[in-house]
Amino acid sequence: MPFKIIRNDITNVKADAIVNTVNPYGFIGRGVETAIYNAAGIKELLEERRKLGNLYPGDVGITPAFNLDAKYIIHVSGPVWKDGRSNELTILRQCYDKALHMAVENNCKSIAFPLLATGTYRFPEEIGVVIAVEAFTEFLKEYEIEIFLVVFGSDAVRVSGILVDKVIEFIDDDYVVAANATEHLPVDEDYDTYEDDYHNEDDEEYFGYKEPPYQDWNARETEVSELQQEYMPSSLNIPDFLRKRKPENISESLEDALKNIYKESFEKHLQQLINKKGFKNSEVYATSNISKQYFSKLLKGKVKPSKEKVLALAVGLRLNIDETVDFLRIAGYALSPISQTDKVVEYFIKNKDYNVIKIDIVLFDFGLEPLSS
Numbered sequence: 001m002p003f004k005i006i007r008n009d010i011t012n013v014k015a016d017a018i019v020n021t022v023n024p025y026g027f028i029g030r031g032v033e034t035a036i037y038n039a040a041g042i043k044e045l046l047e048e049r050r051k052l053g054n055l056y057p058g059d060v061g062i063t064p065a066f067n068l069d070a071k072y073i074i075h076v077s078g079p080v081w082k083d084g085r086s087n088e089l090t091i092l093r094q095c096y097d098k099a100l101h102m103a104v105e106n107n108c109k110s111i112a113f114p115l116l117a118t119g120t121y122r123f124p125e126e127i128g129v130v131i132a133v134e135a136f137t138e139f140l141k142e143y144e145i146e147i148f149l150v151v152f153g154s155d156a157v158r159v160s161g162i163l164v165d166k167v168i169e170f171i172d173d174d175y176v177v178a179a180n181a182t183e184h185l186p187v188d189e190d191y192d193t194y195e196d197d198y199h200n201e202d203d204e205e206y207f208g209y210k211e212p213p214y215q216d217w218n219a220r221e222t223e224v225s226e227l228q229q230e231y232m233p234s235s236l237n238i239p240d241f242l243r244k245r246k247p248e249n250i251s252e253s254l255e256d257a258l259k260n261i262y263k264e265s266f267e268k269h270l271q272q273l274i275n276k277k278g279f280k281n282s283e284v285y286a287t288s289n290i291s292k293q294y295f296s297k298l299l300k301g302k303v304k305p306s307k308e309k310v311l312a313l314a315v316g317l318r319l320n321i322d323e324t325v326d327f328l329r330i331a332g333y334a335l336s337p338i339s340q341t342d343k344v345v346e347y348f349i350k351n352k353d354y355n356v357i358k359i360d361i362v363l364f365d366f367g368l369e370p371l372s373s
Contacts, residue, residue, distance in 0.1 A: 005361055
């Protein structure tokens with residue numbers, strides 16, 4: 001997958017380029033920067049870093065990675081959060097864009113980022129995430145590179161900030177509505193489903209019949225069959241159109257039938273939706289966080305997507321919830337009322353927030369598998 005969020009120490013991540021947030025003046029800063037210097041080798045890295053000179057907010061530079069399991073360290077000078085109106089958002093976006101382009105220019109196939117500026121520089125997580133997501137999504141429309149967002153911390157760390165709280169509120173509200181709907185269904189307290197209550201001797205006496213004591217059910221079936229032959233002779237003239245006919249061209253198995261349905265419909269429907277929406281293929285697979293190679297196979301009908309991939313595509317295609325339900329059905333899936341993953345995706349679709357990278361980050365905060373896994 002083009003983007004993946006992981007929980008790890010960034011110094012242990014294997015990638016061609018590791019992004020380091022730096023002190024502008026060549027001194028070793030706190031947090032991630034200290035960890036990177038310690039792992040790479042303080043003396044060697046500090047010497048190379050000082051060759052880059054001062055890096056002011058928005059500037060980037062590149063050095064060898066020395067003892068890290070990487071080729072390069074890309075040094076990024078991020079903005080300090082003040083009030084959101086001091087050009088901080090634009091500068092942070094420049095940091096991501098410049099680092100990504102520098103990686104590609106140096107033939108890197110993968111790059112690992114911390115969530116820039118949300119630690120020591122005090123950027124609110126929900127704003128920092130939005131900027132990162134936008135930068136990654138736009139870049140992946142034009143370039144093929146694997147991007148890791150590396151979170152270092154306990155399970156309690158929420159990458160998406162207050163966004164995860166909004167999703168939790170949406171899920172809780174949905175469950176409350178469903179519970180209330182069930183609670184107000186009419187219930188007949190006298191109704192009992194035990195078989196003995198359907199049939200008892202008093203009823204038989206009241207209605208004037210008594211069930212014959214059949215013990216041998218095979219004998220009873222034989223008797224019924226004989227009665228049918230007596231009163232419905234084979235010579236009975238039944239019109240042809242009423243006679244049961246064996247359907248022609250039946251598939252040999254359910255699996256074959258499902259394969260035929262898939263081959264005839266899903267990829268064609270996918271291509272029709274892309275054309276109808278007026279999207280480029282690159283827009284769809286980038287926003288869906290699906291690789292170009294996998295997307296190509298999908299359009300050719302060479303792979304059957306998982307439910308998660310279909311949900312990702314629904315987001316990439318900017319489908320509404322009804323269109324999403326139909327899209328899932330064509331692929332052989334359905335939204336589940338008890339799936340947290342489905343509810344998270346439903347929240348984003350209903351709020352017209354169409355980006356799988358952001359959804360994966362929220363799923364990460366919930367401890368759930370990403371759509372792009």
